[in-house]
Amino acid sequence: MTLLRAEGLTKAYGPTTALSGADFALRAGEVVAVMGPSGSGKSTLLHCLAGIVRPDAGTLTYDGRDLTALSDGARSALRRTDFGFVFQFGQLVPELSCVENVALPLRLNGEKRKAAEARAAEWLARLEVDDTAAKRPGEISGGQGQRVAVARALVTAPRVIFADEPTGALDSLNGERVMRLLTDASRDTGAAVVLVTHEARVAAWSDREVVVRDGAARSTEWAA
Amino acid sequence: MSPRLWARDLALGARFAVTGGRSGVLRTLLTASGVGFGVALLLLAASFPNMLFQREVRESVRAVDGSEQVTSPRPDSFLHLSRTTVYRDDVVSGLLLRPEGDAPPVPPGADAFPKAGEMLVSPALGELLDSPEGALLKERLPFEVAGTIGEAGLIGPAELRYVAHAGFLDPENLDGRGVRFGWSVPEEPMNAFLILLVVVACVVLLLPVLVFVATAVRFGGEQRDRRLAALRLIGADTASTRRIAAGESLAGALLGLLVGLGLFAAARQFAGAFTVWDVNAYPGDVMPMPALAALVLAVVPVASVVVTLFAMRGVVVEPLGVVRTSTPRRRRLWWRLLLLAVGAAFLVPLMGDVQVTQTGLDAVSVVTGTTLALIGLTTLLPWLVEAGVKRLGKGPLAWQLAVRRLQLSSGTAARAVSGVVVAATGAIALQMLFQAMESDFTQLTGQDSSRAQIVFGTDAENAAEARAVIDRIERTEGVAGVIGTVQSTVWRPGPLKGGEEFAPMTSLRVGDCASLREYATLPSCADGDVFVFLAHGAQGNPDDSHVTRAARPGATVALRDPHPHPDEPKRPAGAPTLWRIPADARVVDSRPAPTGMYEYGVLATPSALGTAVLDEPDAQVMVRLDPSVPDAAEFVRNAAADIDPTSYVTDLKDTERDAAFSSVRTGILVGSTLTMLLVAASLLVSTLEQLRDRKRLLSSLVAFGTRRSTLSWSVLWQTAVPILLGLALAVAGGLALGVVLLRLGGQQVRDWWAFLPVVGIGLGLIAAVTLLSLPPLWRLMRADGLRTE
Amino acid sequence: MSIGHTLLGLLESGPRHGYDLKRAFDERFGHDRPLHYGQVYSTMSRLLKNGLVVVDGVEAGGGPERKRYAITDAGITDVATWLATPEKPEPYLQSTLYTKVVLALMTGRGAAELLDTQRAEHLRLMRELTRRKKDGDLADQLICDHALFHLEADLRWLELTAARLDRLAEEVRR
The missing domain is CATH 1.20.58 (Methane Monooxygenase Hydroxylase; Chain G, domain 1)
Known part of the structure; x- marks a missing residue:
């Protein structure tokens, strides 16, 4: 079943064209790697798919809904409930403890502080970083930080996780661990993953890949 | 540490400040404008004593020299009379002159002595007279405008003044006879007490400016730290990075000095456009005291270096980044309290025995104590903020974000807000002080403005003329009613008794019953009645025998001085007219007249006494204005001036609302508002800086679907919590300081609510900073921040 | 590496003599290991046998290196398949x-x-x-x-x- 489908996405930032007619489709539960050289527009594709950025042209449907027609508020709400995010760095709120960081999306959804932090603690344990719960992001390692970020992406039980270079700042071993935990956890929960990366070894954790070149996306294995 | 190393590193830092890329230059400009603003304010404050001094100088330069008594007319002598009139709450001052020869000196600011019936006006007055607003005033000044008074004859560009050649001046109605203008200029620029007052004002109002300057040199500190980390990477040692950082601040501060001088130069051009504290000055008079100016110019750069070195204490710049000592030293309470205690120790012993006019020693203690107490309070703030936010935390998400942020770096917030504490504390204490002083000065005048609002009196040749004056005023537009009496004096006739130098005398007032009732409690009154009214010594009046020696029912009184002084020039010939006070005249009690005075003497209705027999009576008119007629008071003043240009017109007011004091209060509020605005500016800058530094984080929060409102509220709380804590501290400290300062002079607190306006301003600041941070916040939340790789 | 496909590919731009083929190959691909004439000859005869090339002409003087080869349609298809795999x-x-x-x-x-x-x-x-x-x-x-x-x-x-x-x-x- 196709969960997220994009056709002919175009997006320009001022004079720079980031996307020029990209197509994309995501089935429920699959892990798709978005690859391509830097500057090819893969991050922009992710931002469009996730409803963070509104494309200039093209269609974008999620679960039968036209994402481009939704208001900013509605897209924000969708991101809170249905999507999860992992970025390369700078995503954890430095002054909140790790467990508070993970609880953040739940609290954005209006959940009570206690309940939210209890669930956050479970996810920290699942990602093998329960010892960081009381620490602040500045006091833990990069690998731990990314796992906390993965826990935060998964805590709302999203249907799609968008991960933009999640291992970009990590060494091989830590990167591997983050990828294993991310893919395992998403398969367990049935979440689909859109994984933007330029590293083949990271992309190798996916089910298939999509290559973005000069703003156009090409799927190599996907036959709709 | 060799001076050469220092010079090298400072110079390197200074170069970074001006060439350090866009953000570095931006940071320097930010610092420079912040410091510049502060420096300009400090220089203006340092000019204030000189401004006041120049005002005195100008005033004495244009005054008639009274040091030489000229008793008879000379070719260069002139008669002069100073006239002051009020026009719609503005004071118009005038100097009336009449030359007695053909070579009178030219008044300061004039090109030539005005011709008879002409006047010179200040530019401001000229403008007023030319405009429709000045039409009524024009009627009052019976002179032709022949030119303007130059700067030399004015105190400030906005002064309303005229110098007129008044032919009606005669030796009877003048201030004096003069031959030249200009008193000797006072030698001391300012007395010691005035300087001390300025120093107190500096402490209270300018300490926050210094705090602001200290904050300004730290603008953009985080970016700078990153640059320093890069320097460490290529081999600079820790001490060197600190010196380089100091050099950067120094460059900003020096640039700030230039900006400040520029702003000051610009601001003094506008000195004449505003009238603050009744002071309105020419740009040339706005000149900082050299010592204070030098102090400002020296302190600011030095402070910038010291502050930077001090701020770098808690920061370890490592080659690969900046490490803030992760668990910052717990802020200690004792030395902060010690400062406060020492300040109090200076003030408390002086309680109750300080007179404002006392020697300088006490004032030094007051200033030292106040300064220490204020600094103590300010240093208490970081501790309070730290201790305060540690206990916070439970609450909605926005609150949690703000509180956690403050917990992690309470110092930044506290530093920015410490200016609020000084400004607000000082403002509250000063407000209390001035309110107490003001109520001293605004004690009830005893005047009853519900009975009459304007008093006017003039000499008359005879009773008929006096009567005509009263009628003329009564008919004037805007007059609802008058209390008019013709006044004269009665003497005891007959030879002087032993020990008497002059005959006993008392006043005689002739008027209708309604007017007479304003002076005494009359059981009944009909035309033909006569009363003797006694004040019984009230208000320090002489006791009743003073009256009864001259006037009793049935006694005969003289209507002219039976024993005039031999020097009296206009000694009329013949015996004085005598009048018998009817034996059935009643003795009654005086009551306060609308002027608040207990008068005493004889009251007579018109037919009891042929007023024609009165000798040189006065007309006394108390006017009730028609409140529905705008400018009613101006019509009366015009009529009065027309009747007698040398007459005096007084307004009756229930309370003496000393305009100077209310403008001082306004001044304090304006001053503290300005300083708080500075604080708001630095808060805004640090908030924006923090937002910019967290561009990525904000974008990823947006990706998570964080609502604008959540982050907006968090910015609000982040601003509000430290300011509210600061205001709480300021209210407590300000009230305490105010009480102590009041007790020094043995005063009581009049108004415990003096802090409300200051708190209001503080709340306004919170709102302003939050509102101004929102647009950049929302712009940063547009998720463009994610695309930076 | 398939020498046969490489030589076929070189022929696509036009018929060549055997020694031309060797020189073109060496120039572009044989940086450290030049081809022997023997290798060219044996490869070309295999391709001839499979119908991927034809002899387009022979120059005077005889000898295998004097033959001019041209690619056939089957040869072009073979190159395409090879490239796409x-x-x-x-x-x-x-x-x-x-x-x-x-x-x-x-x-x-x-x-x-x-x-x-x-x-x-x-x-x-x-x-x-x-x-x-x-x-x-x-x-x-x-x-x-x-x-x-x-x-x-x-x-x-x-x-x-x-x-x-x-x-x-x-x-x-x-």
Whole structure:
């Protein structure tokens, strides 16, 4: 079943064209790697798919809904409930403890502080970083930080996780661990993953890949 | 540490400040404008004593020299009379002159002595007279405008003044006879007490400016730290990075000095456009005291270096980044309290025995104590903020974000807000002080403005003329009613008794019953009645025998001085007219007249006494204005001036609302508002800086679907919590300081609510900073921040 | 590396003599190992037998190197198939891949698609190795990682080549 489908996405930032007619489709539960050289527009594709950025042209449907027609508020709400995010760095709120960081999306959804932090603690344990719960992001390692970020992406039980270079700042071993935990956890929960990366070894954790070149996306294995 | 190393590193830092890329230059400009603003304010404050001094100088330069008594007319002598009139709450001052020869000196600011019936006006007055607003005033000044008074004859560009050649001046109605203008200029620029007052004002109002300057040199500190980390990477040692950082601040501060001088130069051009504290000055008079100016110019750069070195204490710049000592030293309470205690120790012993006019020693203690107490309070703030936010935390998400942020770096917030504490504390204490002083000065005048609002009196040749004056005023537009009496004096006739130098005398007032009732409690009154009214010594009046020696029912009184002084020039010939006070005249009690005075003497209705027999009576008119007629008071003043240009017109007011004091209060509020605005500016800058530094984080929060409102509220709380804590501290400290300062002079607190306006301003600041941070916040939340790789 | 396909590809731009073929091959692909005439002769006779080339003419003087060869339609199809089939991902593949890219550029075929196909093939194997690694013991993991890193290096080369295709095309066509 196709969960997220994009056709002919175009997006320009001022004079720079980031996307020029990209197509994309995501089935429920699959892990798709978005690859391509830097500057090819893969991050922009992710931002469009996730409803963070509104494309200039093209269609974008999620679960039968036209994402481009939704208001900013509605897209924000969708991101809170249905999507999860992992970025390369700078995503954890430095002054909140790790467990508070993970609880953040739940609290954005209006959940009570206690309940939210209890669930956050479970996810920290699942990602093998329960010892960081009381620490602040500045006091833990990069690998731990990314796992906390993965826990935060998964805590709302999203249907799609968008991960933009999640291992970009990590060494091989830590990167591997983050990828294993991310893919395992998403398969367990049935979440689909859109994984933007330029590293083949990271992309190798996916089910298939999509290559973005000069703003156009090409799927190599996907036959709709 | 060799001076050469220092010079090298400072110079390197200074170069970074001006060439350090866009953000570095931006940071320097930010610092420079912040410091510049502060420096300009400090220089203006340092000019204030000189401004006041120049005002005195100008005033004495244009005054008639009274040091030489000229008793008879000379070719260069002139008669002069100073006239002051009020026009719609503005004071118009005038100097009336009449030359007695053909070579009178030219008044300061004039090109030539005005011709008879002409006047010179200040530019401001000229403008007023030319405009429709000045039409009524024009009627009052019976002179032709022949030119303007130059700067030399004015105190400030906005002064309303005229110098007129008044032919009606005669030796009877003048201030004096003069031959030249200009008193000797006072030698001391300012007395010691005035300087001390300025120093107190500096402490209270300018300490926050210094705090602001200290904050300004730290603008953009985080970016700078990153640059320093890069320097460490290529081999600079820790001490060197600190010196380089100091050099950067120094460059900003020096640039700030230039900006400040520029702003000051610009601001003094506008000195004449505003009238603050009744002071309105020419740009040339706005000149900082050299010592204070030098102090400002020296302190600011030095402070910038010291502050930077001090701020770098808690920061370890490592080659690969900046490490803030992760668990910052717990802020200690004792030395902060010690400062406060020492300040109090200076003030408390002086309680109750300080007179404002006392020697300088006490004032030094007051200033030292106040300064220490204020600094103590300010240093208490970081501790309070730290201790305060540690206990916070439970609450909605926005609150949690703000509180956690403050917990992690309470110092930044506290530093920015410490200016609020000084400004607000000082403002509250000063407000209390001035309110107490003001109520001293605004004690009830005893005047009853519900009975009459304007008093006017003039000499008359005879009773008929006096009567005509009263009628003329009564008919004037805007007059609802008058209390008019013709006044004269009665003497005891007959030879002087032993020990008497002059005959006993008392006043005689002739008027209708309604007017007479304003002076005494009359059981009944009909035309033909006569009363003797006694004040019984009230208000320090002489006791009743003073009256009864001259006037009793049935006694005969003289209507002219039976024993005039031999020097009296206009000694009329013949015996004085005598009048018998009817034996059935009643003795009654005086009551306060609308002027608040207990008068005493004889009251007579018109037919009891042929007023024609009165000798040189006065007309006394108390006017009730028609409140529905705008400018009613101006019509009366015009009529009065027309009747007698040398007459005096007084307004009756229930309370003496000393305009100077209310403008001082306004001044304090304006001053503290300005300083708080500075604080708001630095808060805004640090908030924006923090937002910019967290561009990525904000974008990823947006990706998570964080609502604008959540982050907006968090910015609000982040601003509000430290300011509210600061205001709480300021209210407590300000009230305490105010009480102590009041007790020094043995005063009581009049108004415990003096802090409300200051708190209001503080709340306004919170709102302003939050509102101004929102647009950049929302712009940063547009998720463009994610695309930076 | 398939010498036969390479020679076929060189013939696509026009008939050549045997010695021409050798020189063209050496120039472009034989940087460290020039072809022997014998290799050319035997390869060409195999291609002749399979009908992928025909003899277009013989120059005076005889000898195998004097024959002029031309590619047949079957030969063109064979080159196309070869280019489109990804190589089995294995270490030190780049000489073959380089040859393929250059030939594709020379014959006006899509070199980028070629690289993409190869990348997909690499990734398919990497995915398999990753899966095996996840389920295996430490020895499996180490072995798989070795292969993964090598494949990744190849892939990086592919990326790099893809990024420089325009310049390469310019040089090849010169």
